[in-house]
Amino acid sequence: MLYLRLARGYRALDLGRWLLTAAAAAVLAAFLLRALGRALGDPGGASLPRLLWCLPPMAAVAWLAAVTARALPAQRPERIAGLTAAGAGTRRIRALIAGETALACVVGSGCALLAFLVLRNDIADASLAADLGMGTPLPAAAPVTLLALVPLAGGLAAAGAVDATERLPGRPAESALPSFHPLRIALPLGLAVIGLALELYGLRPGAAQDGRPIDLPAGLGSASAALLVGWSLAAAGVAVLTAPLLALTGRLLALGRPTPLRLLAGRGLTAQADRLGAPLAVLALTLAVVLTAARQWTGHPGTAEMLPAAEGVLLVGCAAVAVVFRLIEIRAARREVTGDLLRLGTAPGLLVGAVALRTVAAGTVLLATGGLTALLAAGALTT
Structure with a gap:
């Protein structure tokens, strides 16, 4: 309910940030589901290299989540002030920002999973059969476990966007060393x-x-x-x-x-x-x-x-x-x-x-x- 109340106050920039994070998570989830489909169709194949190909986009999505989470309090200082006035501490506010980012990743991953299941229902083109693993049973726990990595990576990256626990994301931290050190x-x-x-x-x-x-x-x-x-x-x-x-x-x-x-x-x-x-x-x-x-x-x-x-x-x-x-x-x-x-x-x-x-x-x-x-x-x- 808290995230729904926060979403009611979204502006165009907040909505764009949320949708971009969800879209990037959906693309990453599609890569993970493709690796799963290939593994189902070819159990003896090279499954590890397929999963390793998903690491660069996962790092990109985590980087995007960290930067957007860091910029959020600077864009909406009144939201941070309201949460602070309500008694939320630094860690709770960071947890809320991380949860909001993870929720966007969950929505994006869910859309990708829905498209994957619909395409597996014998409506995809023959050229996509190998990527979808058509003709083989799909274990229910496999896509859920695999896609759990997407919100986990996004949420952890958002929570760790700032090193200092006493400093909120978006507030400039002093550099340990000056630029010309x-x-x-x-x-x-x-x-x-x-x-x-x-x-x-x-x-x-x-x-x-x-x-x-x-x-x-x-x-x-x-x-x-x-x-x-x-x-x-x-x-x-x-x-x-x-x-x-x-x-x-x-x-x-x-x-x-x-x-x-x-x-x-x-x-x-x-x-x-x-x-x-x-x-x-x-x-x-x-x-x-x-x-x-x-x-x-x-x-x-x-x-x-x-x-x-x-x-x-x-x-x-x-x-x-x-x-x-x-x-x-x-x-x-x-x-x-x-x-x-x-x-x-x-x-x-x-x-x-x-x-x-x-x-x-x-x-x-x-x-x-x-x-x-x-x-x-x-x-x-x-x-």
Whole structure:
């Protein structure tokens, strides 16, 4: 009943967040049910690899649930104030947010299960028979047990969106280390340099004769162990460097004797670097991997597979939605500062221009990190 009362106060943004979470959970549930259908039709087949293919979309849905749960109190502070006034503590409010996210995942999973059962009722096309496991009995506990993973992952990710138990999701936590702390720059930079050195070592002349190449799934060709390890380390280093690069870009905007536009844009980007760095890094990494796979499939017709392509669309979609909700969270957190600037006589056009300049600067960092990651991934793949 509590969730129904909360839903009565939903606005368009709340409803969109809930529906997007449910839709992502439905797609993840469809992947899990496809793995179940394949296992029913081919009991002796490779069931474990099919389930492993469901881990990337499950991680994407959990990431989406965590970001949306973190942004919820910033979007609806009056709801948090009302629950606090009613006697709800921090843990209970976090449990309510996690339960709301898990409920959206349950609805999405239920819709996917309903479609799965309807299609199994001899109305699906013959091409879907193997994916649905048609012609074999379906144990009642199997889909329920498998689909329980979806709300469990979403709820736990939403509950653990903030590390500090005394701080509610959506309230900015102080970073343990500033953006320009030597450790925050040295460690990822070292990872990137080591990964690049390993990849260059794997690309040296005659490297193809050293060892046996590893065949990659989904028609992505093959690569040596040095290339794969090198790309992984370099991609991780570039991803962790995203936040310091955003802070550096903000400082460069405000360098020297900046105009009010550059000063507002630079200081704002520097302050938002830590909170914006993680979702932008995930989006850049996801786009790089998906674009590299698409390039590989385009260059070798007939190697593309439907499941990896669908998972790539889900990964990019979840990463993009996570960035949007993190931007909404940042905007809500800066609402008071924006109001103070307007009361001091700041022109609204100046604030809009500062937002546009920050967007261009952050987009430049995203293109640089994503492009470098995609370039390294393309170099790691061989045919």
